[in-house]
Amino acid sequence: MKTIVYTDIAVRQLGALPDEAQERVTEGIERYAVSGHGDVKALSGRSGYRLRIGSYRVIFDEDQATILAIYIGKRETTTYRRN
Template sequence: MKTIILSVSAARDLDNLPADVREQIAEGLISYAVSGRGDIKRLAGRDGYRLRIGRYRVIFDEDRTTILAIYIGKRETTTYRRS
């Protein structure tokens, strides 16, 4: 199992979501950290990955032991432009 770390902005993004969506995202991240399974794609044009959880995306970076969530939010045109 990998350790999940939220950046300050990702934690703020998560706090601003409705409770049921927060729970879905937490379950999706935990599932990926434990099993390595999920709707994951490498980002084009920059480092990192995205995890799709319904209408929401988690932009993250990872190494052997850690998942660092950078952004959490709805899939919109600005989702992948945030750094």
């Protein structure tokens, strides 16, 4: 299992989501950290990855032992331009 680290911004964004969405996103990130399974794609034009959890996206970077969650939010046209 990889260690999950959230940036300060990601913590605030996760806290601003509705309770049900917070639960789904947290479970999705944990599932990916444990098993490596999830709808993950490399970002084009920049480093990092995105994890799709329903209509929510987690923009993250990872190494052998750590997942760094950078952005958590609903999929919008600005989701990938923000960070």
